[in-house]
Amino acid sequence: MGQLVQITTGEGRVWRGTLVPSHELSGERIVQLKLESGYNVGLHLGPSDRVEALPGAPAAPEKEAPATRTNDRSTAEDRPWIALLSTGGTIASRVDYRTGGVRPVRTEREVLGFFPDLDKDGPVRMVTVSDRLSEEIRPEDWLSLAREIVRVFGEGAQGVVVTHGTDTMAYTSAALAFLLEDLPGPVVLVGSQRSPDRPSSDAFTNIVQAARLARHPDLGEVVVLMHEGLSDDRFAVHRGTRVRKMHSSRRDAFRSRDGPPLGSIDGETLTFCGDFRHRSNGPARLSGTLDPRASILWFHPGLDPLRAAAFVKGQRGVVIAGTGLGHMSLEHLPWIRSAIAEGTVVVMTTQCLAGPSDPYVYSTGRELLRAGVLYGEDLHPETAYAKLLWALGQSNDPAEVRRRMLEERAGEFEARHQAVEPG
């Protein structure tokens, strides 16, 4: 790859260009050349075609962006700084056009080369925690991220920005909110729906706003910051336990469930829509751990109780995404009863995009409640799952786990569901 070549076809047509990786969906025996004009062409190589390498060393795979300027570290030490923890995902990745792969931006130099406005309000220290797309992130990564956050706060960070893939960012934000205590500053998760190699990427504005929010003098909780609309000048600050990715592609995909976001940023102005958790005097600490022996079960018409039972077997907990107010077919009662008898914590939530679960309205709910299902109020399934892992990490006693599940910890319950348009 990267070699300058000349291809002479059987008919005598000569193509000259740089060999580049073919698209994953290219046909067989298709060779891709980048021509001098910049266009790529797909050529089907036949037996009578001749390929010659032209002189000139193949272009080396790219390493890192040339620094467009340098970060002034001499003054960085004594000014208030924030930490930027990178976990991977769209916001921290770029396409390597030589190899065709997506790769993370790693070094501080490269990140600052990419986001030159990032440290305009003060120094930023970079930490690479992982290099993963967010669907590859696992509960143990939430734990190591939480430890890293405790560490950088311990070193004096004023706030923390976590760059994260958007697909599972809301799971991570919820898990961090349950794990972290006594935060002396904000933890701002941020992502982008368009990769920063596109001129229109939302990464540029999101990350700069996240860095500003991380310097907020009062805020002391885990939040998610993303676009509030389709424009580049409005941003929403969501509570880490109430947020959900509600659209697969729009830049305003993230919405707070069952109410307004925690805050809104219009241009440069941040307005909080309700009470937020204030920063503590610290030190930040990790409270407990996570027990990953739990899952989410999505109920659907026709779900075979035997399959469901097999899925839950051996787990310490299960979050059911039930229909409507938190229902599932009563055919499932037998396995639910025996799972609970064996000490599994069964939490009911709703698969509806908004609204609470409630066991009292229909007889199905009452039956499930009688069988020992714990209704998760207005926790959405992802938050209930993160909380369940945390609660299971706190105690081996199912009764204690159940008590913790219903005890408010990180603003995860919304007492009032205001009459606003559903997000």
Add this chain to the structure above:
Amino acid sequence: MKAGLEIHQQLSTGKLFCACPAELSEEVLLTVSRRLRATGGENHAIDPAAMFQASRGLTYRYEATPTSCLVELDEEPPRALNPEAVDVALTMAVLLHARPLDEIEVMRKIVVDGSNPAGFQRTALVAVDGEIEVDGAKVSIASICLEEDAARKIGEAPGEVTYRLDRQGIPLIEIATGPDIVDGAQARSVAEAIGQLLRSTGRVRRGIGTIREDLNVSAPGGTRVEIKGVQELAKIRRYAEGEVERQTWLAHVADELRRREASVPGTAPVDLTELLRSGARGPIGRALEQGGVVLGLKLPGFAGLLGNPSGGEARLGRELADHARSVGLGGLLHSDELPAQGVEGTLEGAVRTSLGAAGAGDAFVLVAAADPALVRLGLEAIRRRAETAVHGVPPETRDPLPDGRTRYSRPLPGRDRMYPETDVPPVPVGTERLARVHAGLPERPEAVRARLAGLGLSADLAGQLQRSGDAPLFLELVRRGRAPAAVARLLSQEVPAVAAEPETIAGWDASTQLLDDLLLAVEDGRFSKEGVLPVLRELARGAGDLAEAQKRAGLSGLAPEELGRLAGEVVRRNAALIGARGESAFQPLMGDLMREVRGRADGQRVAEALRTALAARRPPERA
């Protein structure tokens, strides 16, 4: 002279990367504001054109219309290449004897002037190595590309530009000829011939702005310069010849500068604000009155080369001024145009001393504006352009001006702005697909001309229909049974007349069905043939359907029963006259009835109704 043409034609197949119709719209559903950054392609090289555009730091506002969706807003990934548009491009490849690629790869071409919300235009090379023969001369076709059109610029305000997304994503076929065109006249006939072939596919959009031509010109000793968006074919010759003259002069200037060993000093520009405060007039004086600054730059060895002593249009001074304008300055003052703006005599001497430009070969430029940052930016642009002048003619993109001249617009985009569009799968061009394209080839223009002649059209009218691209439509309407003369009048006179009216909705284009219905309505006598123009006009101004247009035009045609009733009344009222004059009463009765009808039915139909009424009056004859 070596010139090539690039022809961009919009297709009517629906948009290239989504399911939206390829139609403009005046209805704005929402407006979104965005900013764009220049980003690196392969090897992080940021294209100079992209860098230049991004350095202007504007906010872009995008108006979404019912003919756009989340794809145009860059809120949803693009869909696969529109297969119909690919087929049209392949059809053109066959018609131009070009070689289709084995697999079509979609590329992103970075464009951060805001005209594409994503910050890039998607484009794909479809075929190469074609040719077209025009007036006995062969012109090579270098490439046939399929690309998406950009958003439509609606307006500009300080710091922001507004675009509408209706045009964004409309497929464009780009056909680039090789540099084989020898003069403006040939450029014109080649453009017409390619245009005819495009229209013969029957899948192109029609009307103003649906076909655009760029001209690539390089003169001996010069370089490739692209003149963007030459709307009027008639002016191609002037642009091409003007560009040759410009390049020839600038190449001469470069030779002379090198002979003099001229160079542009890297020293900081000199602040002349205080020196010129009392003496300067004109734009410099005004800038100073507004609290602005004047900076000067010495250009050793440039004396006499900023102007053009031969009196020609091409001047290096103008090139420098265009670069200053491209970053937002009003212009500059250079030493070859002195005395001017109060810089004369001892004041000129003082300026030269301050700049250290007292030598006989030394020239200088002065730039002034209220905003000091803008002045520095402008002077830097001038410095870079002056440095280039020593080496020759820089490749660049130029805008055509109405007077036949051109003006610098931006650096010529390089290969660094092209990178793969990974969101769109490549499209294989197999033998099966090509066989299908071959089987569905449109008639060649020569064959169509013969058919038109066979239908009794004059050579002039046939030629006009072919040039306008209406020949397939004409043949289709005739095939549906409409009278050739009426169809010809509709397509050659009435539709163009309405399309040119200012009140007509932008991008309006009548469907084949609608035109058929319109002609059928005349044949049925629902209104007279004089009614075609007013009805068409209402359709072009937003009437929902034929009936509504007819109503708005005040031509709601008479129902046959109503016409019969009116005729019956006229006959009854004039019973005496009919009794007295018999058959010869028909003419005066006809006059009466026409007055009653008031244009709501044509004469022939009125006469028929009258005859029927008269016949009904006569008692049946007995055997």
